Amino acid sequence: MRFATTLAAVLSLASTSSALNILLNNDDGFGSGNLRELYKLLKAAGHDVLIVAPATQQSGQGGRSDFSTYPNLTSSSQYDIVPAGAPAVGTDPNDSSIWYYNGTPAACTFVALDYVLPRYYPGWTPDLALAGPNYGTNLGPFVYSLSGTLGATYAAVSRSIPAIALSASNAAVPYFNVTNSSHPAALAAKASYAVVKQFINATAEGARVLPLGYGVNVNIPELFDDTLPPVVKSRLTGEAETDVAVYDEEKGTFTWGNLRPLAAGVNACYNGDCSLPGETAVVANGGISVSAFTIDYDAPSIPYTEMVFAKVENLFSSGEGGNETSGYRTKPAPKKRMMTGRDVYRM
Template identity: 65%
Template sequence: MRLSSYTALTAALGLASTADALKILMGNDDGFGSGNLRELYKLLVDAGHEVVVVAPAQQQSGKGGTVIWSETANLTIPSQYNLIPAGAPSVGRDNSSQDIWYYDGTPAACTFVALDWVLPRYYPEWKQTADLFVAGPNYGTNLGAFVMGLSGTVGATFAAISRSIPGIAISASNRAVPYFNVTGASHPAVLAAQVSFEVVNEFIENTMDGQAVLPLGYGVNVNIPTLVNGTTPPIIKTRLTGNANTDVAVYNETTGLFDWDNVDPVAAGINAAYNGDLSLPGETWVVAGGGVSVSVFTMDYTSPSNTYTELVFDKIGGLVVGEGGNGTKYSRRMVEERMRKRGAMLSGRDGGA
């Protein structure tokens, strides 16, 4: 499916069946007043899904997966765009919609507040979980493996995936805009939301009844180039590595302050490719060429089983216990005994935490 106009997209939405409706939790790092966020929210609602937004009260880009809670029960300054006045609770509903919430914390903290406070109190039928988490679309792309620890959009998604919820992080190439300044079908925020919806909807439509949208522990990183003429660019399967960037600290002699820039030429470390299909193009390269990148990642950071990993383990072979080490071999009984002494450390903390 390729949608060439807003009218075509609206017509497609009219065909959506509420029988396929999902409970979708949304977040971002740009704030709950984001034009991109609100436009995608409207499209998902119009498609028949039940959608709840819990997003930062202030702009929180670059916070990654850090969890920083509000230190006060009330806002000490007005929220972004003065949507919520100073003195209001640090968590609450936006005046424009009962299903759009703000929290004065980082993006990942917003995800946890959504799951552990908003949903249990106000949406008990959700059973403290969601069928899908969608973050964004972000203002600006989030490309390459480095942003997996830098981007608040991805960080909020990671938080959801860690709670066993399928997550899709979406980033676009348009500039920041308050939702109340989005006017007309050709506005960049509208176009970004249309492409975002097309990708999200494709995942939903191709999921069988009773099946999760993504396998357990899986997530998707989507990046959208600058959009022109209201058309959807080619959508391409990609990998995180491949011409990807990482940061350098740039010092300003006049101000005495640091800012960031990208390493030039690109660093080899961030582009070392070990996992997945190595024939896929890098998402940075694809978006630079005008395509929409779709990369699949997992929560499992464990290195692949290869010679390099064996060499790393061999360096401490004289210390480690177990198979392949020169120390005392462990047994399941030994591990269980140690776990009993330490207390439960590996139990799940999904819904009902």
């Protein structure tokens, strides 16, 4: 599906049917050229937009919610926009609608929802959360758990906010170095806006942009001009990559590489429409991929899942560890505090 012949044509169309409250985040930092260009486009379209993004580059953090243990910045922020010693959370000196926080992208989502908004924008509730556009694509289920862009997105989805992750194929650039509309960051923002605008315009006023628990992952190929690439409905799996540890004998250290041949595990498709092309293949062929995901990670109700549970069926039905599954649906949660993965991590 193509929305228009050129990105310029998309932008020249009438403004969106209804103005939304939009929360912007990313993992590249609040000074990202891609982020600021999308911010400008959304503002120009009449949306009320706030940025709450990391004070420094935070790629590869996934959904890790890591909060600063210091009340102030121990070093200057990205591109020296904010000096060392400033509060760990605050605004850009030139735009009070752009906030930074010295934490991971997911932490920025939570700081936005639980500190910035209730304290400084009471009554302001996000209708939509956007993360990106990222520098570089975020393709496939392995990167879904690795990417800070996706982490910021599913953190918002977990809090009942419709959210879209946006990733492009351009290099990192400070926002103040984007000086014309043909800059790769500007092109990435225009393509991102074209997809976001379509989601908004196809939503009835007052309705949710996405169903509860749903998010969207958008990936954009390298752009050379204002031509809008084909936009393709896709899935996370399918020709997707996963990592291999590469050992450097000389340095005695490891780095990552892409496993060859492609791993079957990361490409096993059980959910959704397995006939759709994988987003990795779509972008490799010059298209913009649009994949839907849900926050429900449970295995589907298929024979394979039954096979897994059957292996421990005797524990479910008898013995000291036995239980009646239906009973757990009605019992209140235990009063005692239960240890979580985070408790273990902090020990």
